[in-house]
Amino acid sequence: MTLSAVLLHPEDTVVCLLRDHKEGECAVLLSGTSAALTSDTPMGHKIALRAVVRGDPVIKYGAVIGYATADIAPGAHVHLHNLEGGLR
Amino acid sequence: MSTFMGFARTVGRAGIRNHLVILSMCGLNGPGARRVAAALPQAVLISSPYGRGHVGADKLFHAHMLRAFATHPNTGGVLILAPDDGLGDAMERHVASTGRGAAQFSLQKWGEDGSAMTAAAIAKGRRFLAQLQAVPRKACPVADIVIAAECGHSDASSGIVANPLVGDLFDHHVARGGAVVFAETLEWLGCEPGLYERCQTPQVAGRLRNLVAARHQITKAAGHDVRIGNPGPQNHSGGITTLEEKSLGAIAKGGMGPIVGALAEGEMIAAPGLHVMDTPTLSPESISSMVAAGAQVVCFTTGHGNPYGSSLAPTIKLTGNPDTAARLPDQIDFDASDVFLGLRDRSALLPDLVSLVDGICNGATTAVERNGDGDEVISRLGPSV
Numbered sequence: 149m150t151l152s153a154v155l156l157h158p159e160d161t162v163v164c165l166l167r168d169h170k171e172g173e174c175a176v177l178l179s180g181t182s183a184a185l186t187s188d189t190p191m192g193h194k195i196a197l198r199a200v201v202r203g204d205p206v207i208k209y210g211a212v213i214g215y216a217t218a219d220i221a222p223g224a225h226v227h228l229h230n231l232e233g234g235l236r
Numbered sequence: 237m238s239t240f241m242g243f244a245r246t247v248g249r250a251g252i253r254n255h256l257v258i259l260s261m262c263g264l265n266g267p268g269a270r271r272v273a274a275a276l277p278q279a280v281l282i283s284s285p286y287g288r289g290h291v292g293a294d295k296l297f298h299a300h301m302l303r304a305f306a307t308h309p310n311t312g313g314v315l316i317l318a319p320d321d322g323l324g325d326a327m328e329r330h331v332a333s334t335g336r337g338a339a340q341f342s343l344q345k346w347g348e349d350g351s352a353m354t355a356a357a358i359a360k361g362r363r364f365l366a367q368l369q370a371v372p373r374k375a376c377p378v379a380d381i382v383i384a385a386e387c388g389h390s391d392a393s394s395g396i397v398a399n400p401l402v403g404d405l406f407d408h409h410v411a412r413g414g415a416v417v418f419a420e421t422l423e424w425l426g427c428e429p430g431l432y433e434r435c436q437t438p439q440v441a442g443r444l445r446n447l448v449a450a451r452h453q454i455t456k457a458a459g460h461d462v463r464i465g466n467p468g469p470q471n472h473s474g475g476i477t478t479l480e481e482k483s484l485g486a487i488a489k490g491g492m493g494p495i496v497g498a499l500a501e502g503e504m505i506a507a508p509g510l511h512v513m514d515t516p517t518l519s520p521e522s523i524s525s526m527v528a529a530g531a532q533v534v535c536f537t538t539g540h541g542n543p544y545g546s547s548l549a550p551t552i553k554l555t556g557n558p559d560t561a562a563r564l565p566d567q568i569d570f571d572a573s574d575v576f577l578g579l580r581d582r583s584a585l586l587p588d589l590v591s592l593v594d595g596i597c598n599g600a601t602t603a604v605e606r607n608g609d610g611d612e613v614i615s616r617l618g619p620s621v
Contacts, residue, residue: 165475192474
């Protein structure tokens with residue numbers, strides 16, 4: 149079985165895609181499959197593993213990489229449109 | 237593996253190489269030192285282009301780095317090339333005090349005859365090399381090994397595959413009693429609070445805060461804001477959204493363990509465990525500083541490729557990028573691209589990497605060694621007078 153995404157730390161709320169994915173596809177993880185992707189998402193980008201409420205931290209590498217600027221559904225692309233760093 | 241086959245030293249940690257170092261202490265000796273090195277291709281040339289007119293912290297640092305290379309665990313003996321007997325004799329005494337052979341050649345002693353001095357240094361170097369190469373390897377504690385990590389010419393695969401894999405190696409090596417170190421202060425941008433929290437004591441955290449603040453003050457004083465445009469458009473298109481995320485991908489090289497030491501540039505590593513070192517960003521400067529601190533082996537991750545390594549500490553090149561691994565097979569020591577291709581989980585690669593590192597500690601060569609891509613560079617901490 150070829151994996152298509154990687155969870156970098158057990159506590160992460162996002163996973164990193166190892167190839168381009170189409171909307172509706174599920175990413176293949178070591179632990180099983182993700183929710184269906186809500187949009188086409190390119191390699192190297194992140195999708196949400198579980199729902200994140202606006203204002204909540206997003207976790208990658210077991211650490212906070214920023215805060216959700218919108219509610220994020222499982223399988224949604226997590227990037228500039230819904231995630232902002234905590235540094236200002 | 238609780239032992240490896242290396243070179244025990246009278247003072248300090250064991251080495252994984254028994255190098256003859258040609259130590260050129262001053263820019264005045266540089267051309268002669270290059271002739272000596274050309275005649276002794278198995279020796280390691282470490283040549284400072286400076287050596288006069290350093291002041292203050294810069295002067296102390298330059299002297300410290302030369303001494304550290306001359307008495308590094310991988311250094312078996314030293315041919316010292318100096319402008320005058322004062323500098324050369326002091327270094328010869330320092331090296332000899334660690335049980336290593338040393339021979340000093342100064343322009344002063346040779347009546348400023350650079351040609352005669354070079355010929356004599358070559359003759360001595362040939363005998364020296366023969367002695368060092370005759371020394372057999374012995375079982376030495378693996379806990380003596382200090383591993384440094386560096387990344388360069390990174391891409392999306394670095395933060396996802398190669399850096400976390402080196403982090404796994406670091407956690408493994410610390411668990412078996414060894415020491416590890418990563419550096420490059422400006423690559424921690426936005427993640428410093430997390431590093432402070434990982435420090436084992438408030439004293440270590442306080443030291444790290446001060447080192448980070450001082451490095452940032454250098455950029456600020458130069459009118460440079462390292463946060464503007466960071467992460468840049470290339471990072472964004474590669475999938476990195478925030479500065480914290482970019483930095484976490486870089487410091488993933490350090491693994492997940494507690495930080496036992498916060499070090500200034502080139503400062504000696506005295507204890508086992510994970511250390512962080514404040515250094516500039518350029519790989520030659522940061523690697524040499526970690527090597528001077530005692531690292532005998534370096535793990536250098538790359539995305540697009542990067543031939544550079546340390547000349548004194550075998551430098552292992554790793555990539556998670558399948559194209560780079562295929563394009564540069566003679567420059568990449570460890571191909572982790574199976575993880576990037578989804579064929580294997582990262583955890584499945586750790587035993588292979590441990591076995592590669594152990595083999596190199598036991599004497600197997602790296603691509604950097606075979607290709608002659610090693611060097612050592614001493615940072616400048618201020619202008620000369």
